[in-house]
Amino acid sequence: MVLRPHLPDLLAALPLPTLAVDRAERIVAMNPAAEALVGKGAIERHYINVLRQPTLVDAVELCQKDATPREADYLANDGTNDITYRVHVRKVVGMDYVLLSFMDITQVTKASQMRRDFVANVSHELRTPLTALMGFIETLRGPARDDAAARDRFLGIMTGEAERMNRLVGDLLSLSRVESDERVRPTDKVDLRYVLQSTLRNLNPLAVEADVTLVPRIGEEPLPLIGDTDQLMQVFTNLIENAIKYGGSGKPVDLDVETTLRDPSLRGPAVRITVTDHGPGIDPLHLPRLTERFYRADDHRSRALGGTGLGLAIVKHILNRHRGRLKITSTLGQGAQFTVILPFDTAENR
Numbered sequence: 376m377v378l379r380p381h382l383p384d385l386l387a388a389l390p391l392p393t394l395a396v397d398r399a400e401r402i403v404a405m406n407p408a409a410e411a412l413v414g415k416g417a418i419e420r421h422y423i424n425v426l427r428q429p430t431l432v433d434a435v436e437l438c439q440k441d442a443t444p445r446e447a448d449y450l451a452n453d454g455t456n457d458i459t460y461r462v463h464v465r466k467v468v469g470m471d472y473v474l475l476s477f478m479d480i481t482q483v484t485k486a487s488q489m490r491r492d493f494v495a496n497v498s499h500e501l502r503t504p505l506t507a508l509m510g511f512i513e514t515l516r517g518p519a520r521d522d523a524a525a526r527d528r529f530l531g532i533m534t535g536e537a538e539r540m541n542r543l544v545g546d547l548l549s550l551s552r553v554e555s556d557e558r559v560r561p562t563d564k565v566d567l568r569y570v571l572q573s574t575l576r577n578l579n580p581l582a583v584e585a586d587v588t589l590v591p592r593i594g595e596e597p598l599p600l601i602g603d604t605d606q607l608m609q610v611f612t613n614l615i616e617n618a619i620k621y622g623g624s625g626k627p628v629d630l631d632v633e634t635t636l637r638d639p640s641l642r643g644p645a646v647r648i649t650v651t652d653h654g655p656g657i658d659p660l661h662l663p664r665l666t667e668r669f670y671r672a673d674d675h676r677s678r679a680l681g682g683t684g685l686g687l688a689i690v691k692h693i694l695n696r697h698r699g700r701l702k703i704t705s706t707l708g709q710g711a712q713f714t715v716i717l718p719f720d721t722a723e724n725r
Contacts, residue, residue, distance in 0.1 A: 382472070391476045392460075396422045396435060398471035412451060412460075412477060431475075434464045438473050442466040449477060459484045496669040500543055500683070504536035539683075546685040550668070553606065553692040561697060565607065567598035567646060567717070571630065574611040578619065582628070587619045591630040598632065598646055600717055606693045613686045614650045614713045622652030622710065634719070640700045644719035651712045657705040665703055666691040 386393050386406040394405035394413070402417050402425060410417070417425045423432050426449070434447040449460040460477040467474060511529045519525040571593050582589050600607075618628040629651040638645035657665070661672040669684035687701075694701050698718055705711035 389476070391478055393474060393476045396439075396473045396475065398439065400439070403472070409477065431462055431464075434462070435473055435475065438464045438466050448480075457481075493668060496684075497543075497547065500669065501540060504540050507536045508533055543683045543685075546683045546689065549609070550685055550689050550692070553689055553696065556603075557692050557696045559696070561601055561603040561606075563601065563603065565600045565602040565604050567600050567602075567607065567648070568593055568596070568632075570604060570607045571611060571632070571648070574608050574615060575630070578612065578615050581616065582619050585619050586624040587622060588627045589615070589619075589630065590627045593630065593632045598634070599719065600646070600697075602697050602717070603693075606696070610690050610693050610715060611648070611650070613690055614715070617686065618650050618652035618654075618711075618713070622654040626653040628652050638716060640702075640716050641698070641718050645716050646719060647714055647716050649712055649714045651710060653710040656707040656709055657703075657711050658707060659705065662703050662705065666701065 382395055382404040383406075386395065386404050386409070389406055390408075392406065392409035392412045394409045394417070395403050397403045400421055400423070401419050402422050403419070405413070405417060413425050422435060426432055426435070428447075428449055431447040431449050434445040437443070438445050444466075445464045447462050447464065449462045451458045451460065458479060459481045461480045463476045463478065465474050465476075466472070511533050515526060515529055519529065571591065575589055575591055579589065615628060615630065622628055629649075631649045631651070633647045633649070634645070635647070636644050638647070657672050661670075664670045665672065666687045668688045671684050691701060694715065694717075700716040702714040702716065703711065704714075
């Protein structure tokens with residue numbers, strides 16, 4: 376018990392939320408970080424009444440009995456977000472105290488969950504066309520072996536499913552590349568006007584086939600940026616192609632460029648490129664999640680149009696690399712607007 380008067384000072388020197396429980400099962404000391412976590416007034420209270428979560432309570436109880444170090448998770452909330460702590464429970468050698476230190480593992484937990492969700496989504500996305508292909512192959516080898524009409528029809532469907540898998544694998548590889556480069560800022564000088572012109576030229580055959588008119592308003596002046604030409608072209612190809620597919624036949628797709636000396640999103644000179652379609656629009660409920668991997672506002676229609684659910688996720692990561700922003704607005708029945716905000720190539724931004 377000699378160190379007890381110094382225990383609060385020792386805990387206060389620790390960076391993690393930490394508290395001490397004595398052999399009478401009372402909390403006898405904690406540092407300010409632990410007080411912020413479990414609340415004031417915990418000193419001299421029974422630890423069960425303060426911690427309350429069964430797995431952690433059991434870990435403390437068992438550690439008191441056999442002095443074996445243990446770990447348990449503790450779930451908390453900061454008023455906005457759920458937080459997960461990994462609590463290390465240790466008995467101090469030669470003393471009757473058990474120390475609990477709380478390590479925030481929220482980001483690790485989220486990353487692990489994202490990986491599991493990602494693998495599950497990829498498996499699901501691949502399983503559907505693979506199942507279809509296997510079914511048609513079995514049919515062609517059996518009942519439809521000598522049915523020329525059925526064979527041609529099935530082969531057409533199989534081609535579509537194979538192309539769908541090919542698009543998915545291509546988007547997965549693309550997503551992997553842009554995620555690996557996301558923290559490396561581009562260094563090349565790019566004329567965004569050239570990027571937009573090239574993108575429009577490449578997508579014009581698709582627009583003609585869909586009976587969609589591309590209406591660019593990009594001005595005559597160069598739009599200098601520091602960026603990656605291929606990645607920026609990928610961004611606008613994705614957005615304009617989506618507008619062509621979802622905007623509807625016989626309707627225009629507008630491309631507008633606006634420059635400003637101080638954009639509130641970037642707090643500096645910026646260029647805004649807005650792609651507008653005039654289709655059915657997107658329910659506001661879906662807008663916050665559109666850039667998530669595999670998230671589709673209209674799953675059936677997206678699959679029918681060849682969407683993989685990864686396009687806007689790729690756009691988000693590319694724009695993050697370019698220190699840009701993506702804003703999405705939509706009104707049901709009046710189309711959708713996708714606005715890309717990018718910094719100008721100025722000395723202040725380098």
